[in-house]
Amino acid sequence: MRDTWRLWLSHTIVVLSGVSVVIALVPLAFVLFYVVTQGISALNLNFFTHMPAPVGEPGGGMANAMFGSLMVTAIGALFAIPIGVVSGVYASEYRGSRFAAAVRFAADTLNGVPSIVIGVFIYGIAVLPFRQFSALAGGLALGVMMLPLIMRTTEELLLLVPSSLREGALALGATRARAVFTVVVPAALPGIMTGILLALARIAGETAPLLFTSFNNRFWSHDLRQPIATLTVQIFTYAIAPYQDWHRQAWAGALVLVTVVLVCSLVARIATARLERLQRGA
Amino acid sequence: MTNPRQRTCSDDLWFRIGTGACALALVLIVVGIGVELLRQSHLSIARFGWQFWQTDTWDPVSAEFGARPFIWGTLYSSALALIISTPIALGIAVFTSEIAPEWMRRPLVFLTELLAAIPSIVYGLWGVFVLVPLVRQFEVNTPAWLKWVPLFTGPPLGVGMLSAALILSIMVIPFTSSVAREVLKTVPQAQREGAYALGATRWEAIRMALFYARTGIVGAIMLGFGRALGETMAVTMVIGNNPQITTSLFAPQYTMAAVIANEFTEATDDIYLSALVEIGLVLFVMTLIINVLSRLLIWTMTRSKHPKRIPRVGLRAAA
Numbered sequence: 332m333r334d335t336w337r338l339w340l341s342h343t344i345v346v347l348s349g350v351s352v353v354i355a356l357v358p359l360a361f362v363l364f365y366v367v368t369q370g371i372s373a374l375n376l377n378f379f380t381h382m383p384a385p386v387g388e389p390g391g392g393m394a395n396a397m398f399g400s401l402m403v404t405a406i407g408a409l410f411a412i413p414i415g416v417v418s419g420v421y422a423s424e425y426r427g428s429r430f431a432a433a434v435r436f437a438a439d440t441l442n443g444v445p446s447i448v449i450g451v452f453i454y455g456i457a458v459l460p461f462r463q464f465s466a467l468a469g470g471l472a473l474g475v476m477m478l479p480l481i482m483r484t485t486e487e488l489l490l491l492v493p494s495s496l497r498e499g500a501l502a503l504g505a506t507r508a509r510a511v512f513t514v515v516v517p518a519a520l521p522g523i524m525t526g527i528l529l530a531l532a533r534i535a536g537e538t539a540p541l542l543f544t545s546f547n548n549r550f551w552s553h554d555l556r557q558p559i560a561t562l563t564v565q566i567f568t569y570a571i572a573p574y575q576d577w578h579r580q581a582w583a584g585a586l587v588l589v590t591v592v593l594v595c596s597l598v599a600r601i602a603t604a605r606l607e608r609l610q611r612g613a
Numbered sequence: 614m615t616n617p618r619q620r621t622c623s624d625d626l627w628f629r630i631g632t633g634a635c636a637l638a639l640v641l642i643v644v645g646i647g648v649e650l651l652r653q654s655h656l657s658i659a660r661f662g663w664q665f666w667q668t669d670t671w672d673p674v675s676a677e678f679g680a681r682p683f684i685w686g687t688l689y690s691s692a693l694a695l696i697i698s699t700p701i702a703l704g705i706a707v708f709t710s711e712i713a714p715e716w717m718r719r720p721l722v723f724l725t726e727l728l729a730a731i732p733s734i735v736y737g738l739w740g741v742f743v744l745v746p747l748v749r750q751f752e753v754n755t756p757a758w759l760k761w762v763p764l765f766t767g768p769p770l771g772v773g774m775l776s777a778a779l780i781l782s783i784m785v786i787p788f789t790s791s792v793a794r795e796v797l798k799t800v801p802q803a804q805r806e807g808a809y810a811l812g813a814t815r816w817e818a819i820r821m822a823l824f825y826a827r828t829g830i831v832g833a834i835m836l837g838f839g840r841a842l843g844e845t846m847a848v849t850m851v852i853g854n855n856p857q858i859t860t861s862l863f864a865p866q867y868t869m870a871a872v873i874a875n876e877f878t879e880a881t882d883d884i885y886l887s888a889l890v891e892i893g894l895v896l897f898v899m900t901l902i903i904n905v906l907s908r909l910l911i912w913t914m915t916r917s918k919h920p921k922r923i924p925r926v927g928l929r930a931a932a
Contacts, residue, residue, distance in 0.1 A: 341814035345712055351704025352721060355790075358783045359728050362739045369742075418636035425629065434636040437643045443836075443904035444646065444897060445843020447870045451877070451893040455649045475642060482639060508628040536732025539845040539870070543877045563734045567846065570738045578742065585735045596730045600723060 363589070370586025373579035378587075383549060383565075389576050393584055395551045399466070399559040403545055404535050406470020406555075411477035412527060419485025420511055426490070435486070438479035449475050450540035458544060464558040469545025473534045480533065484526030488519040521606055525599045532595035536588055538563035562588055650894040656887035665891065671856045671872075673880070678888040680895075682856035686866040687896070690774060690848065691841035693862075694781035699834055702786045703823075706793035706833075711819050722794070729787035737850035740780045745771040745851055748779070752863050767863035770853065775862040777852035781841050789837035792911060796829030797822060799915050829914030835907035839900050845870040869896045 377392045384391025418438075422431045449472055457468035492515050500510035516523075546558035547568060562584050569581035657665065661678060668679025709721050749771030759765045767773070800822045808818040823830065853865020854875060869892045880886040 337814050337817070341816035344816040344819070348704040348708040348712055351701040352708050352725065354701050355705055355725055355728065355783075355786050359724065359731075361743070362731060362736065365739055365743050366735060414635045414638050417632050418639055421629075421632035421636040424632065430633065430636070434639050437640040439908055440643050440901060440904060441639065443839050443843075443900055444643075445845065445870060445900055447843065447845040447873050448646065448650070448893050448897045448900075451653075451873065451890055452646045452649050454877070455653050455890075456645070459653075478639060478642070482636075506624040506628070508624060508631075511628070532730065536734065538732070538734040539874055542874055546878070563732065566734050566738060567850075570734075570741055570850065581738055585738050588732060589735055592730055592732060593727070596727065 366582065366585050366589050369579075369582035370589075373583040374586060378580070378583050382551065383560075383580075384576075386574065391580070393560075393562060393565055393580065393587075395548065396560040396562045396565040396584070397587070399545070399548070399552070400535065400562040402553065402559065403466055403469040403473060403541065403561055404531060406467060407473030407477050407534055408527075408531060410471060410474035411481055411530075415478050415481030416485050416516075416523065419482045419489065420516065422482065422486040423489035424507070424511060434482075438482045441475070442479040442483075445539075446476060446537055447539040447542075450542060450544055453540065453544045461556075463556065464544065464546035465556050466545050466552070466559040467555045469541045469559065469561065472540035472544045473537060476537060476540065477530045477534050480530040481523075481527060484530075485519075485523050488522040488526070489515060491522075492518045521602065525602045525606070528595050528599045528602075532592045532599070535595075536563060536592050538567055542567075646897060647894075650890055650897055654887050654891035654894050656884055657891045658887075660884060661888075665888070666895075669856070669858065673876075673885050676882070676884055678884075680869075680888070680892055682858050683867055683869045683872050683892060684895075685858045686774075686852065686856070686868040687842055687870070689860075689866070690777045690781055690852065690868060691838055693774070693778035694785055694841045695834065695838055697778065698782035698785045698789060698837060701782075702789035702833075702837065703793055703830070705786070705790040706797055707819055707823070709790075710794045710797045711822065712815075722791075725790060726787050728783065729791075733784070733844065733846040736780055736784060736847040740776060740847055740851040744780060745776050748773075748776045751775075763860050764862050767859070767861040769863060770865060772851055772853040773861075773863050773865045774852065777848045777866075777868075778862070780847045780851055781844055784844060784847065785837040785841050788840050789833050792833035792836055793826075793830055796826045796833060796911065796914050799829070800825045826914060828910050832907040832910030832914065835903055835910065839903040839907065842903065843870055843896060843900050845874050849874050869893075 377390060379392060379397065380394055381390070381392035382395055383393065418434060422434055425431045453468050453472040453475065457471055458464055496518055497510050497515050500514040501507070505513070541561050541564050545561060545564070547564050548558045548560045552559050566581045566584040566588070569577040569584070572578075657678065665678060665680055666684065667681060668677075669681050670677045670679045671682070672678075705725055709718050709725070713721060749769055752769030752771065752775070755765055755769070804821055804825055805818045808821045813821065848868055849871040852868060852871060854867050854871060855865040856867040856872075857864065859866070873889050873893055873896075877886075877889055880889055
């Protein structure tokens with residue numbers, strides 16, 4: 332009798348854990364379904380090539396916002412990739428040192444800082460002193476968000492490189508810098524690129540740190556010192572406005588954003604799987 | 614000609630200094646965030662002191678700032694999100710690490726982690742136009758006898774605490790579940806085999822594993838809590854942005870992150886801006902404490918098996 336109860340309980344829990352996976356996948360499907368159906372109906376060529384239409388006029392697009400998003404993300408990447416990769420090299424090369432532990436701790440802390448707080452920080456150091464919202468400040472905010480992601484991936488991937496490679500280079504008389512940058516880093520490069528791609532996908536969808544750094548702009552701008560429109564901030568502005576037409580545009584923007592993010596994630600995923608298979612084969 | 618050996622030594626030193634300088638940037642940024650927020654908020658700290666966190670009036674026109682409703686909104690929404698998301702996230706972790714057949718695991722993990730890849734603003738947009746109307750329907754149809762419970766009082770607006778908590782829990786699930794799965798992986802197989810050998814059912818063996826991993830699981834839940842505290846866009850769009858302290862799930866409320874997002878660019882005078890930065894400072898300190906504690910818990914759990922490896926949540930969850 333008691334065993335029947337135990338078995339029954341066990342089966343129930345197993346089923347419940349399966350159900351919880353389904354519960355989590357329902358909102359995913361639900362969100363994607365709405366983004367695709369609502370987005371498709373509002374998406375057309377004009378959306379990619381035209382500027383935002385004035386209030387009340389139908390049509391228009393988000394050409395400037397998409398360009399702005401690209402630009403701000405690129406600035407972030409330019410800032411974060413070199414610093415992130417090199418500090419990752421430090422953390423893996425001198426892994427036992429106390430400073431490396433501190434850097435690792437700082438990266439994990441930074442990863443947990445809310446994006447809105449990073450926005451406030453960048454506002455204080457890059458907007459307030461110049462009394463000017465700017466694309467540069469927005470890029471800087473995204474770079475700060477990207478930095479810990481890149482540093483940690485680089486470090487982990489470098490630790491996976493077999494030490495015989497490094498030892499071989501050192502035995503041939505290479506300096507440490509040479510061994511690292513011509514032998515160890517290239518061996519881990521495909522993985523690092525994948526990590527960078529994932530980090531890009533993540534920061535491309537950020538809104539909060541841009542609200543008061545790169546701000547927004549109704550017009551085309553490629554001036555680093557001027558405020559610039561971005562896809563995410565534009566979606567936010569349109570979503571909370573009372574105009575039907577703007578809501579449609581917001582959905583179209585969301586579709587573009589989600590497509591970019593998901594394609595990046597998928598590509599990174601496939602690349603990772605392939606790399607793992609290669610490593611296992613080797 | 615210099616001695617080649619000497620050359621190597623000094624080159625190595627320069628290599629260490631050069632790469633170390635880059636690494637220092639990370640430390641400086643974290644310290645810089647704290648210093649900068651403190652510097653920008655000193656006006657408000659000096660003017661209001663502790664009063665800032667003990668009063669409820671938020672009136673920029675007469676320069677009266679009390680931030681208690683925002684703290685309440687942040688903690689209440691995050692706690693609710695945790696209550697909803699924790700059982701689901703643990704269920705996912707158990708299913709994908711203990712129960713599902715091998716071929717199913719990777720695709721399922723990928724799908725659940727896609728939840729973390731969807732940008733916050735997209736959740737917000739979906740929340741405003743899809744979730745909020747659904748929640749409003751639910752609120753309108755709440756039976757009268759339920760209204761005796763203080764949770765279900767208030768006007769059926771749709772926007773409010775319930776919508777915010779639901780959306781937050783969806784966003785937190787992938788973080789908690791991916792760390793919990795990592796932690797479960799570190800439970801030695803012998804533990805489970807021992808349980809089975811003693812005649813345990815499947816659930817009893819899983820319960821064993823969960824108990825063995827309890828420190829790390831608590832860490833995973835706290836990490837999710839830290840995420841929920843700082844979540845901005847989606848919450849801002851559905852919580853109703855009305856500073857008030859109430860346990861009602863239907864009432865529109867306000868969070869710390871949301872008030873910064875909404876009012877920062879409108880803050881024209883110094884004291885207003887300073888008050889907003891002070892809210893940011895406290896949010897920073899709160900997430901810092903939660904994150905450090907949760908990392909410590911996860912670290913004590915995972916260190917034995919993978920030395921020097923703390924689950925990198927952000928990236929893995931985005932994968």
